[in-house]
Amino acid sequence: MKKEDKKESKKKSSKKSSRKRGFFxxxxxxxxxxxxxxxxxxxxxxxxxxYVDPVxxxxxxxxxxxxxxxxxxxxxxxMFLLLLWSRMACFSIIALIISIPGVYKSFSAGSAQEGGxxxxxxxxxxxxxxxxGLGKSREEVANRVANFVLENNPDVLCIxxxxxFMPKLGRKDCIAQxxxxxKMPYQYYHTKQHYGGNVIFSKYPLSALDVDxxxxxxxxxxxxxxxxAGKKGVFYVVCCHLASFQLTxxxxxxxxxxxxxxxxxxxxxxxxxxxxxxAYEKRSQEVSKMxxxxxxxxxxxxxxxxxxxxxxxxxxxxxxxxxxADGFVEAGRxxxxxxxxxxxxxxxxYVWGNGQIQPTAFKRLKFKGSDHFPVxxxxxxxxxx
Numbered sequence: 202m203k204k205e206d207k208k209e210s211k212k213k214s215s216k217k218s219s220r221k222r223g224f225f226x227x228x229x230x231x232x233x234x235x236x237x238x239x240x241x242x243x244x245x246x247x248x249x250x251x252y253v254d255p256v257x258x259x260x261x262x263x264x265x266x267x268x269x270x271x272x273x274x275x276x277x278x279x280m281f282l283l284l285l286w287s288r289m290a291c292f293s294i295i296a297l298i299i300s301i302p303g304v305y306k307s308f309s310a311g312s313a314q315e316g317g318x319x320x321x322x323x324x325x326x327x328x329x330x331x332x333x334g335l336g337k338s339r340e341e342v343a344n345r346v347a348n349f350v351l352e353n354n355p356d357v358l359c360i361x362x363x364x365x366f367m368p369k370l371g372r373k374d375c376i377a378q379x380x381x382x383x384k385m386p387y388q389y390y391h392t393k394q395h396y397g398g399n400v401i402f403s404k405y406p407l408s409a410l411d412v413d414x415x416x417x418x419x420x421x422x423x424x425x426x427x428x429x430a431g432k433k434g435v436f437y438v439v440c441c442h443l444a445s446f447q448l449t450x451x452x453x454x455x456x457x458x459x460x461x462x463x464x465x466x467x468x469x470x471x472x473x474x475x476x477x478x479x480a481y482e483k484r485s486q487e488v489s490k491m492x493x494x495x496x497x498x499x500x501x502x503x504x505x506x507x508x509x510x511x512x513x514x515x516x517x518x519x520x521x522x523x524x525x526a527d528g529f530v531e532a533g534r535x536x537x538x539x540x541x542x543x544x545x546x547x548x549x550x551y552v553w554g555n556g557q558i559q560p561t562a563f564k565r566l567k568f569k570g571s572d573h574f575p576v577x578x579x580x581x582x583x584x585x586x
Contacts, residue, residue: 230287233278237292240275244296247271248303251518255481262481265513268303269536269546275300306512307548309533309563317561317579318433322355323505323552325442327571328364328398332541339366346570347382353566355577356405357428358383359440361507362398362571363390376400389426399424399440399506405431410496422487423506425495434582436558437496441506443516444483446476453543484509488516492523501557501582507550507573525553526560528578533563542572552578559583 243264250265264271279293329342337345343366350358365375372390380388385402389409399422401407407426423441430436452469461469488508495502504525510516512527521527529537529551539550550573554560562579 234289259478314561320355322577324575325361325507325573358402361442363400436501502555505552528552532560557583
């Protein structure tokens with residue numbers, strides 16, 4: 202058969218399939234095409250959101266937060282269009298092609314390697330509150346977390362939202378007591394009243410930065426100390442907790458709770474958008490300040506904590522741009538969800554390393570002790586310094 206005949210037959214088959222659909226079938230395809238086009242635009246916004254400072258355009262950050270929702274939306278539209286044998290499926294295919302950079306940041310097929318000499322664990326303990334309703338006191342939750350940490354044997358533990366968990370014991374005594382439980386005799390934290398709950402525990406000696414250094418002074422978003430692990434290497438560890446959305450459970454479940462009236466949904470939706478906007482803007486300022494203040498003497502740096510931002514965020518892009526590698530992307534597997542609350546597929550806890558850190562393994566540990574999962578990276582230090 203000649204090429205012209207083949208083209209003609211394809212045109213005829215296309216026309217026949219179009220006629221078979223009827224008016225409502227064609228209308229359905231038309232509506233799906235519009236939805237597919239919206240999917241392309243939403244995906245483009247999501248992938249580009251990490252390059253846009255939310256202080257200037259806060260609404261772009263919302264698309265980055267919804268990356269996996271937009272991704273699944275495009276998969277669904279593509280399936281409908283393929284079932285209808287519509288050429289408009291190309292729009293959804295384009296959306297999925299656009300999503301590749303976002304998938305690369307959010308999904309890892311890395312493989313663990315042997316030979317990691319050091320381990321750093323990061324965990325937001327939510328003030329040792331009984332988040333999962335196990336009927337535990339703060340002290341019981343703290344002991345449960347300590348036992349879990351001992352089982353996984355990290356060399357350094359970075360805790361966010363640490364809180365006094367024993368009656369009549371202040372912060373200093375509680376941290377010292379917890380160090381004994383963890384068998385980590387070295388601790389570092391800021392001493393001011395609002396210290397953010399950032400505490401570094403270590404098996405190896407810790408030394409503070411010069412108090413004249415901003416990161417060694419008093420701030421709420423993080424604490425940094427130098428770890429001397431002897432022959433294994435010397436490195437800085439930064440325990441960080443950037444501004445959260447501060448969403449309540451009622452706000453998180455606003456759309457799934459059928460008992461809400463339209464007015465309640467409207468009011469809570471406005472509150473959510475305001476909180477998201479404020480948090481994005483604050484984190485933009487915090488991450489810029491933090492990257493300026495981190496020591497820059499060429500030594501190895503591990504940066505970890507609860508960043509409250511996804512891989513499709515301005516925060517993530519700024520850290521990567523500063524020369525840090527995401528331990529999960531380098532040596533983890535899967536989606537790596539770290540938020541254990543009601544919002545699905547959120548990876549907001551990270552362990553980063555600069556060029557002097559060589560990740561060998563990364564784990565998201567399935568332990569429910571708070572509204573976060575712990576994360577741990579095994580690595581080696583480049584002994585150049």
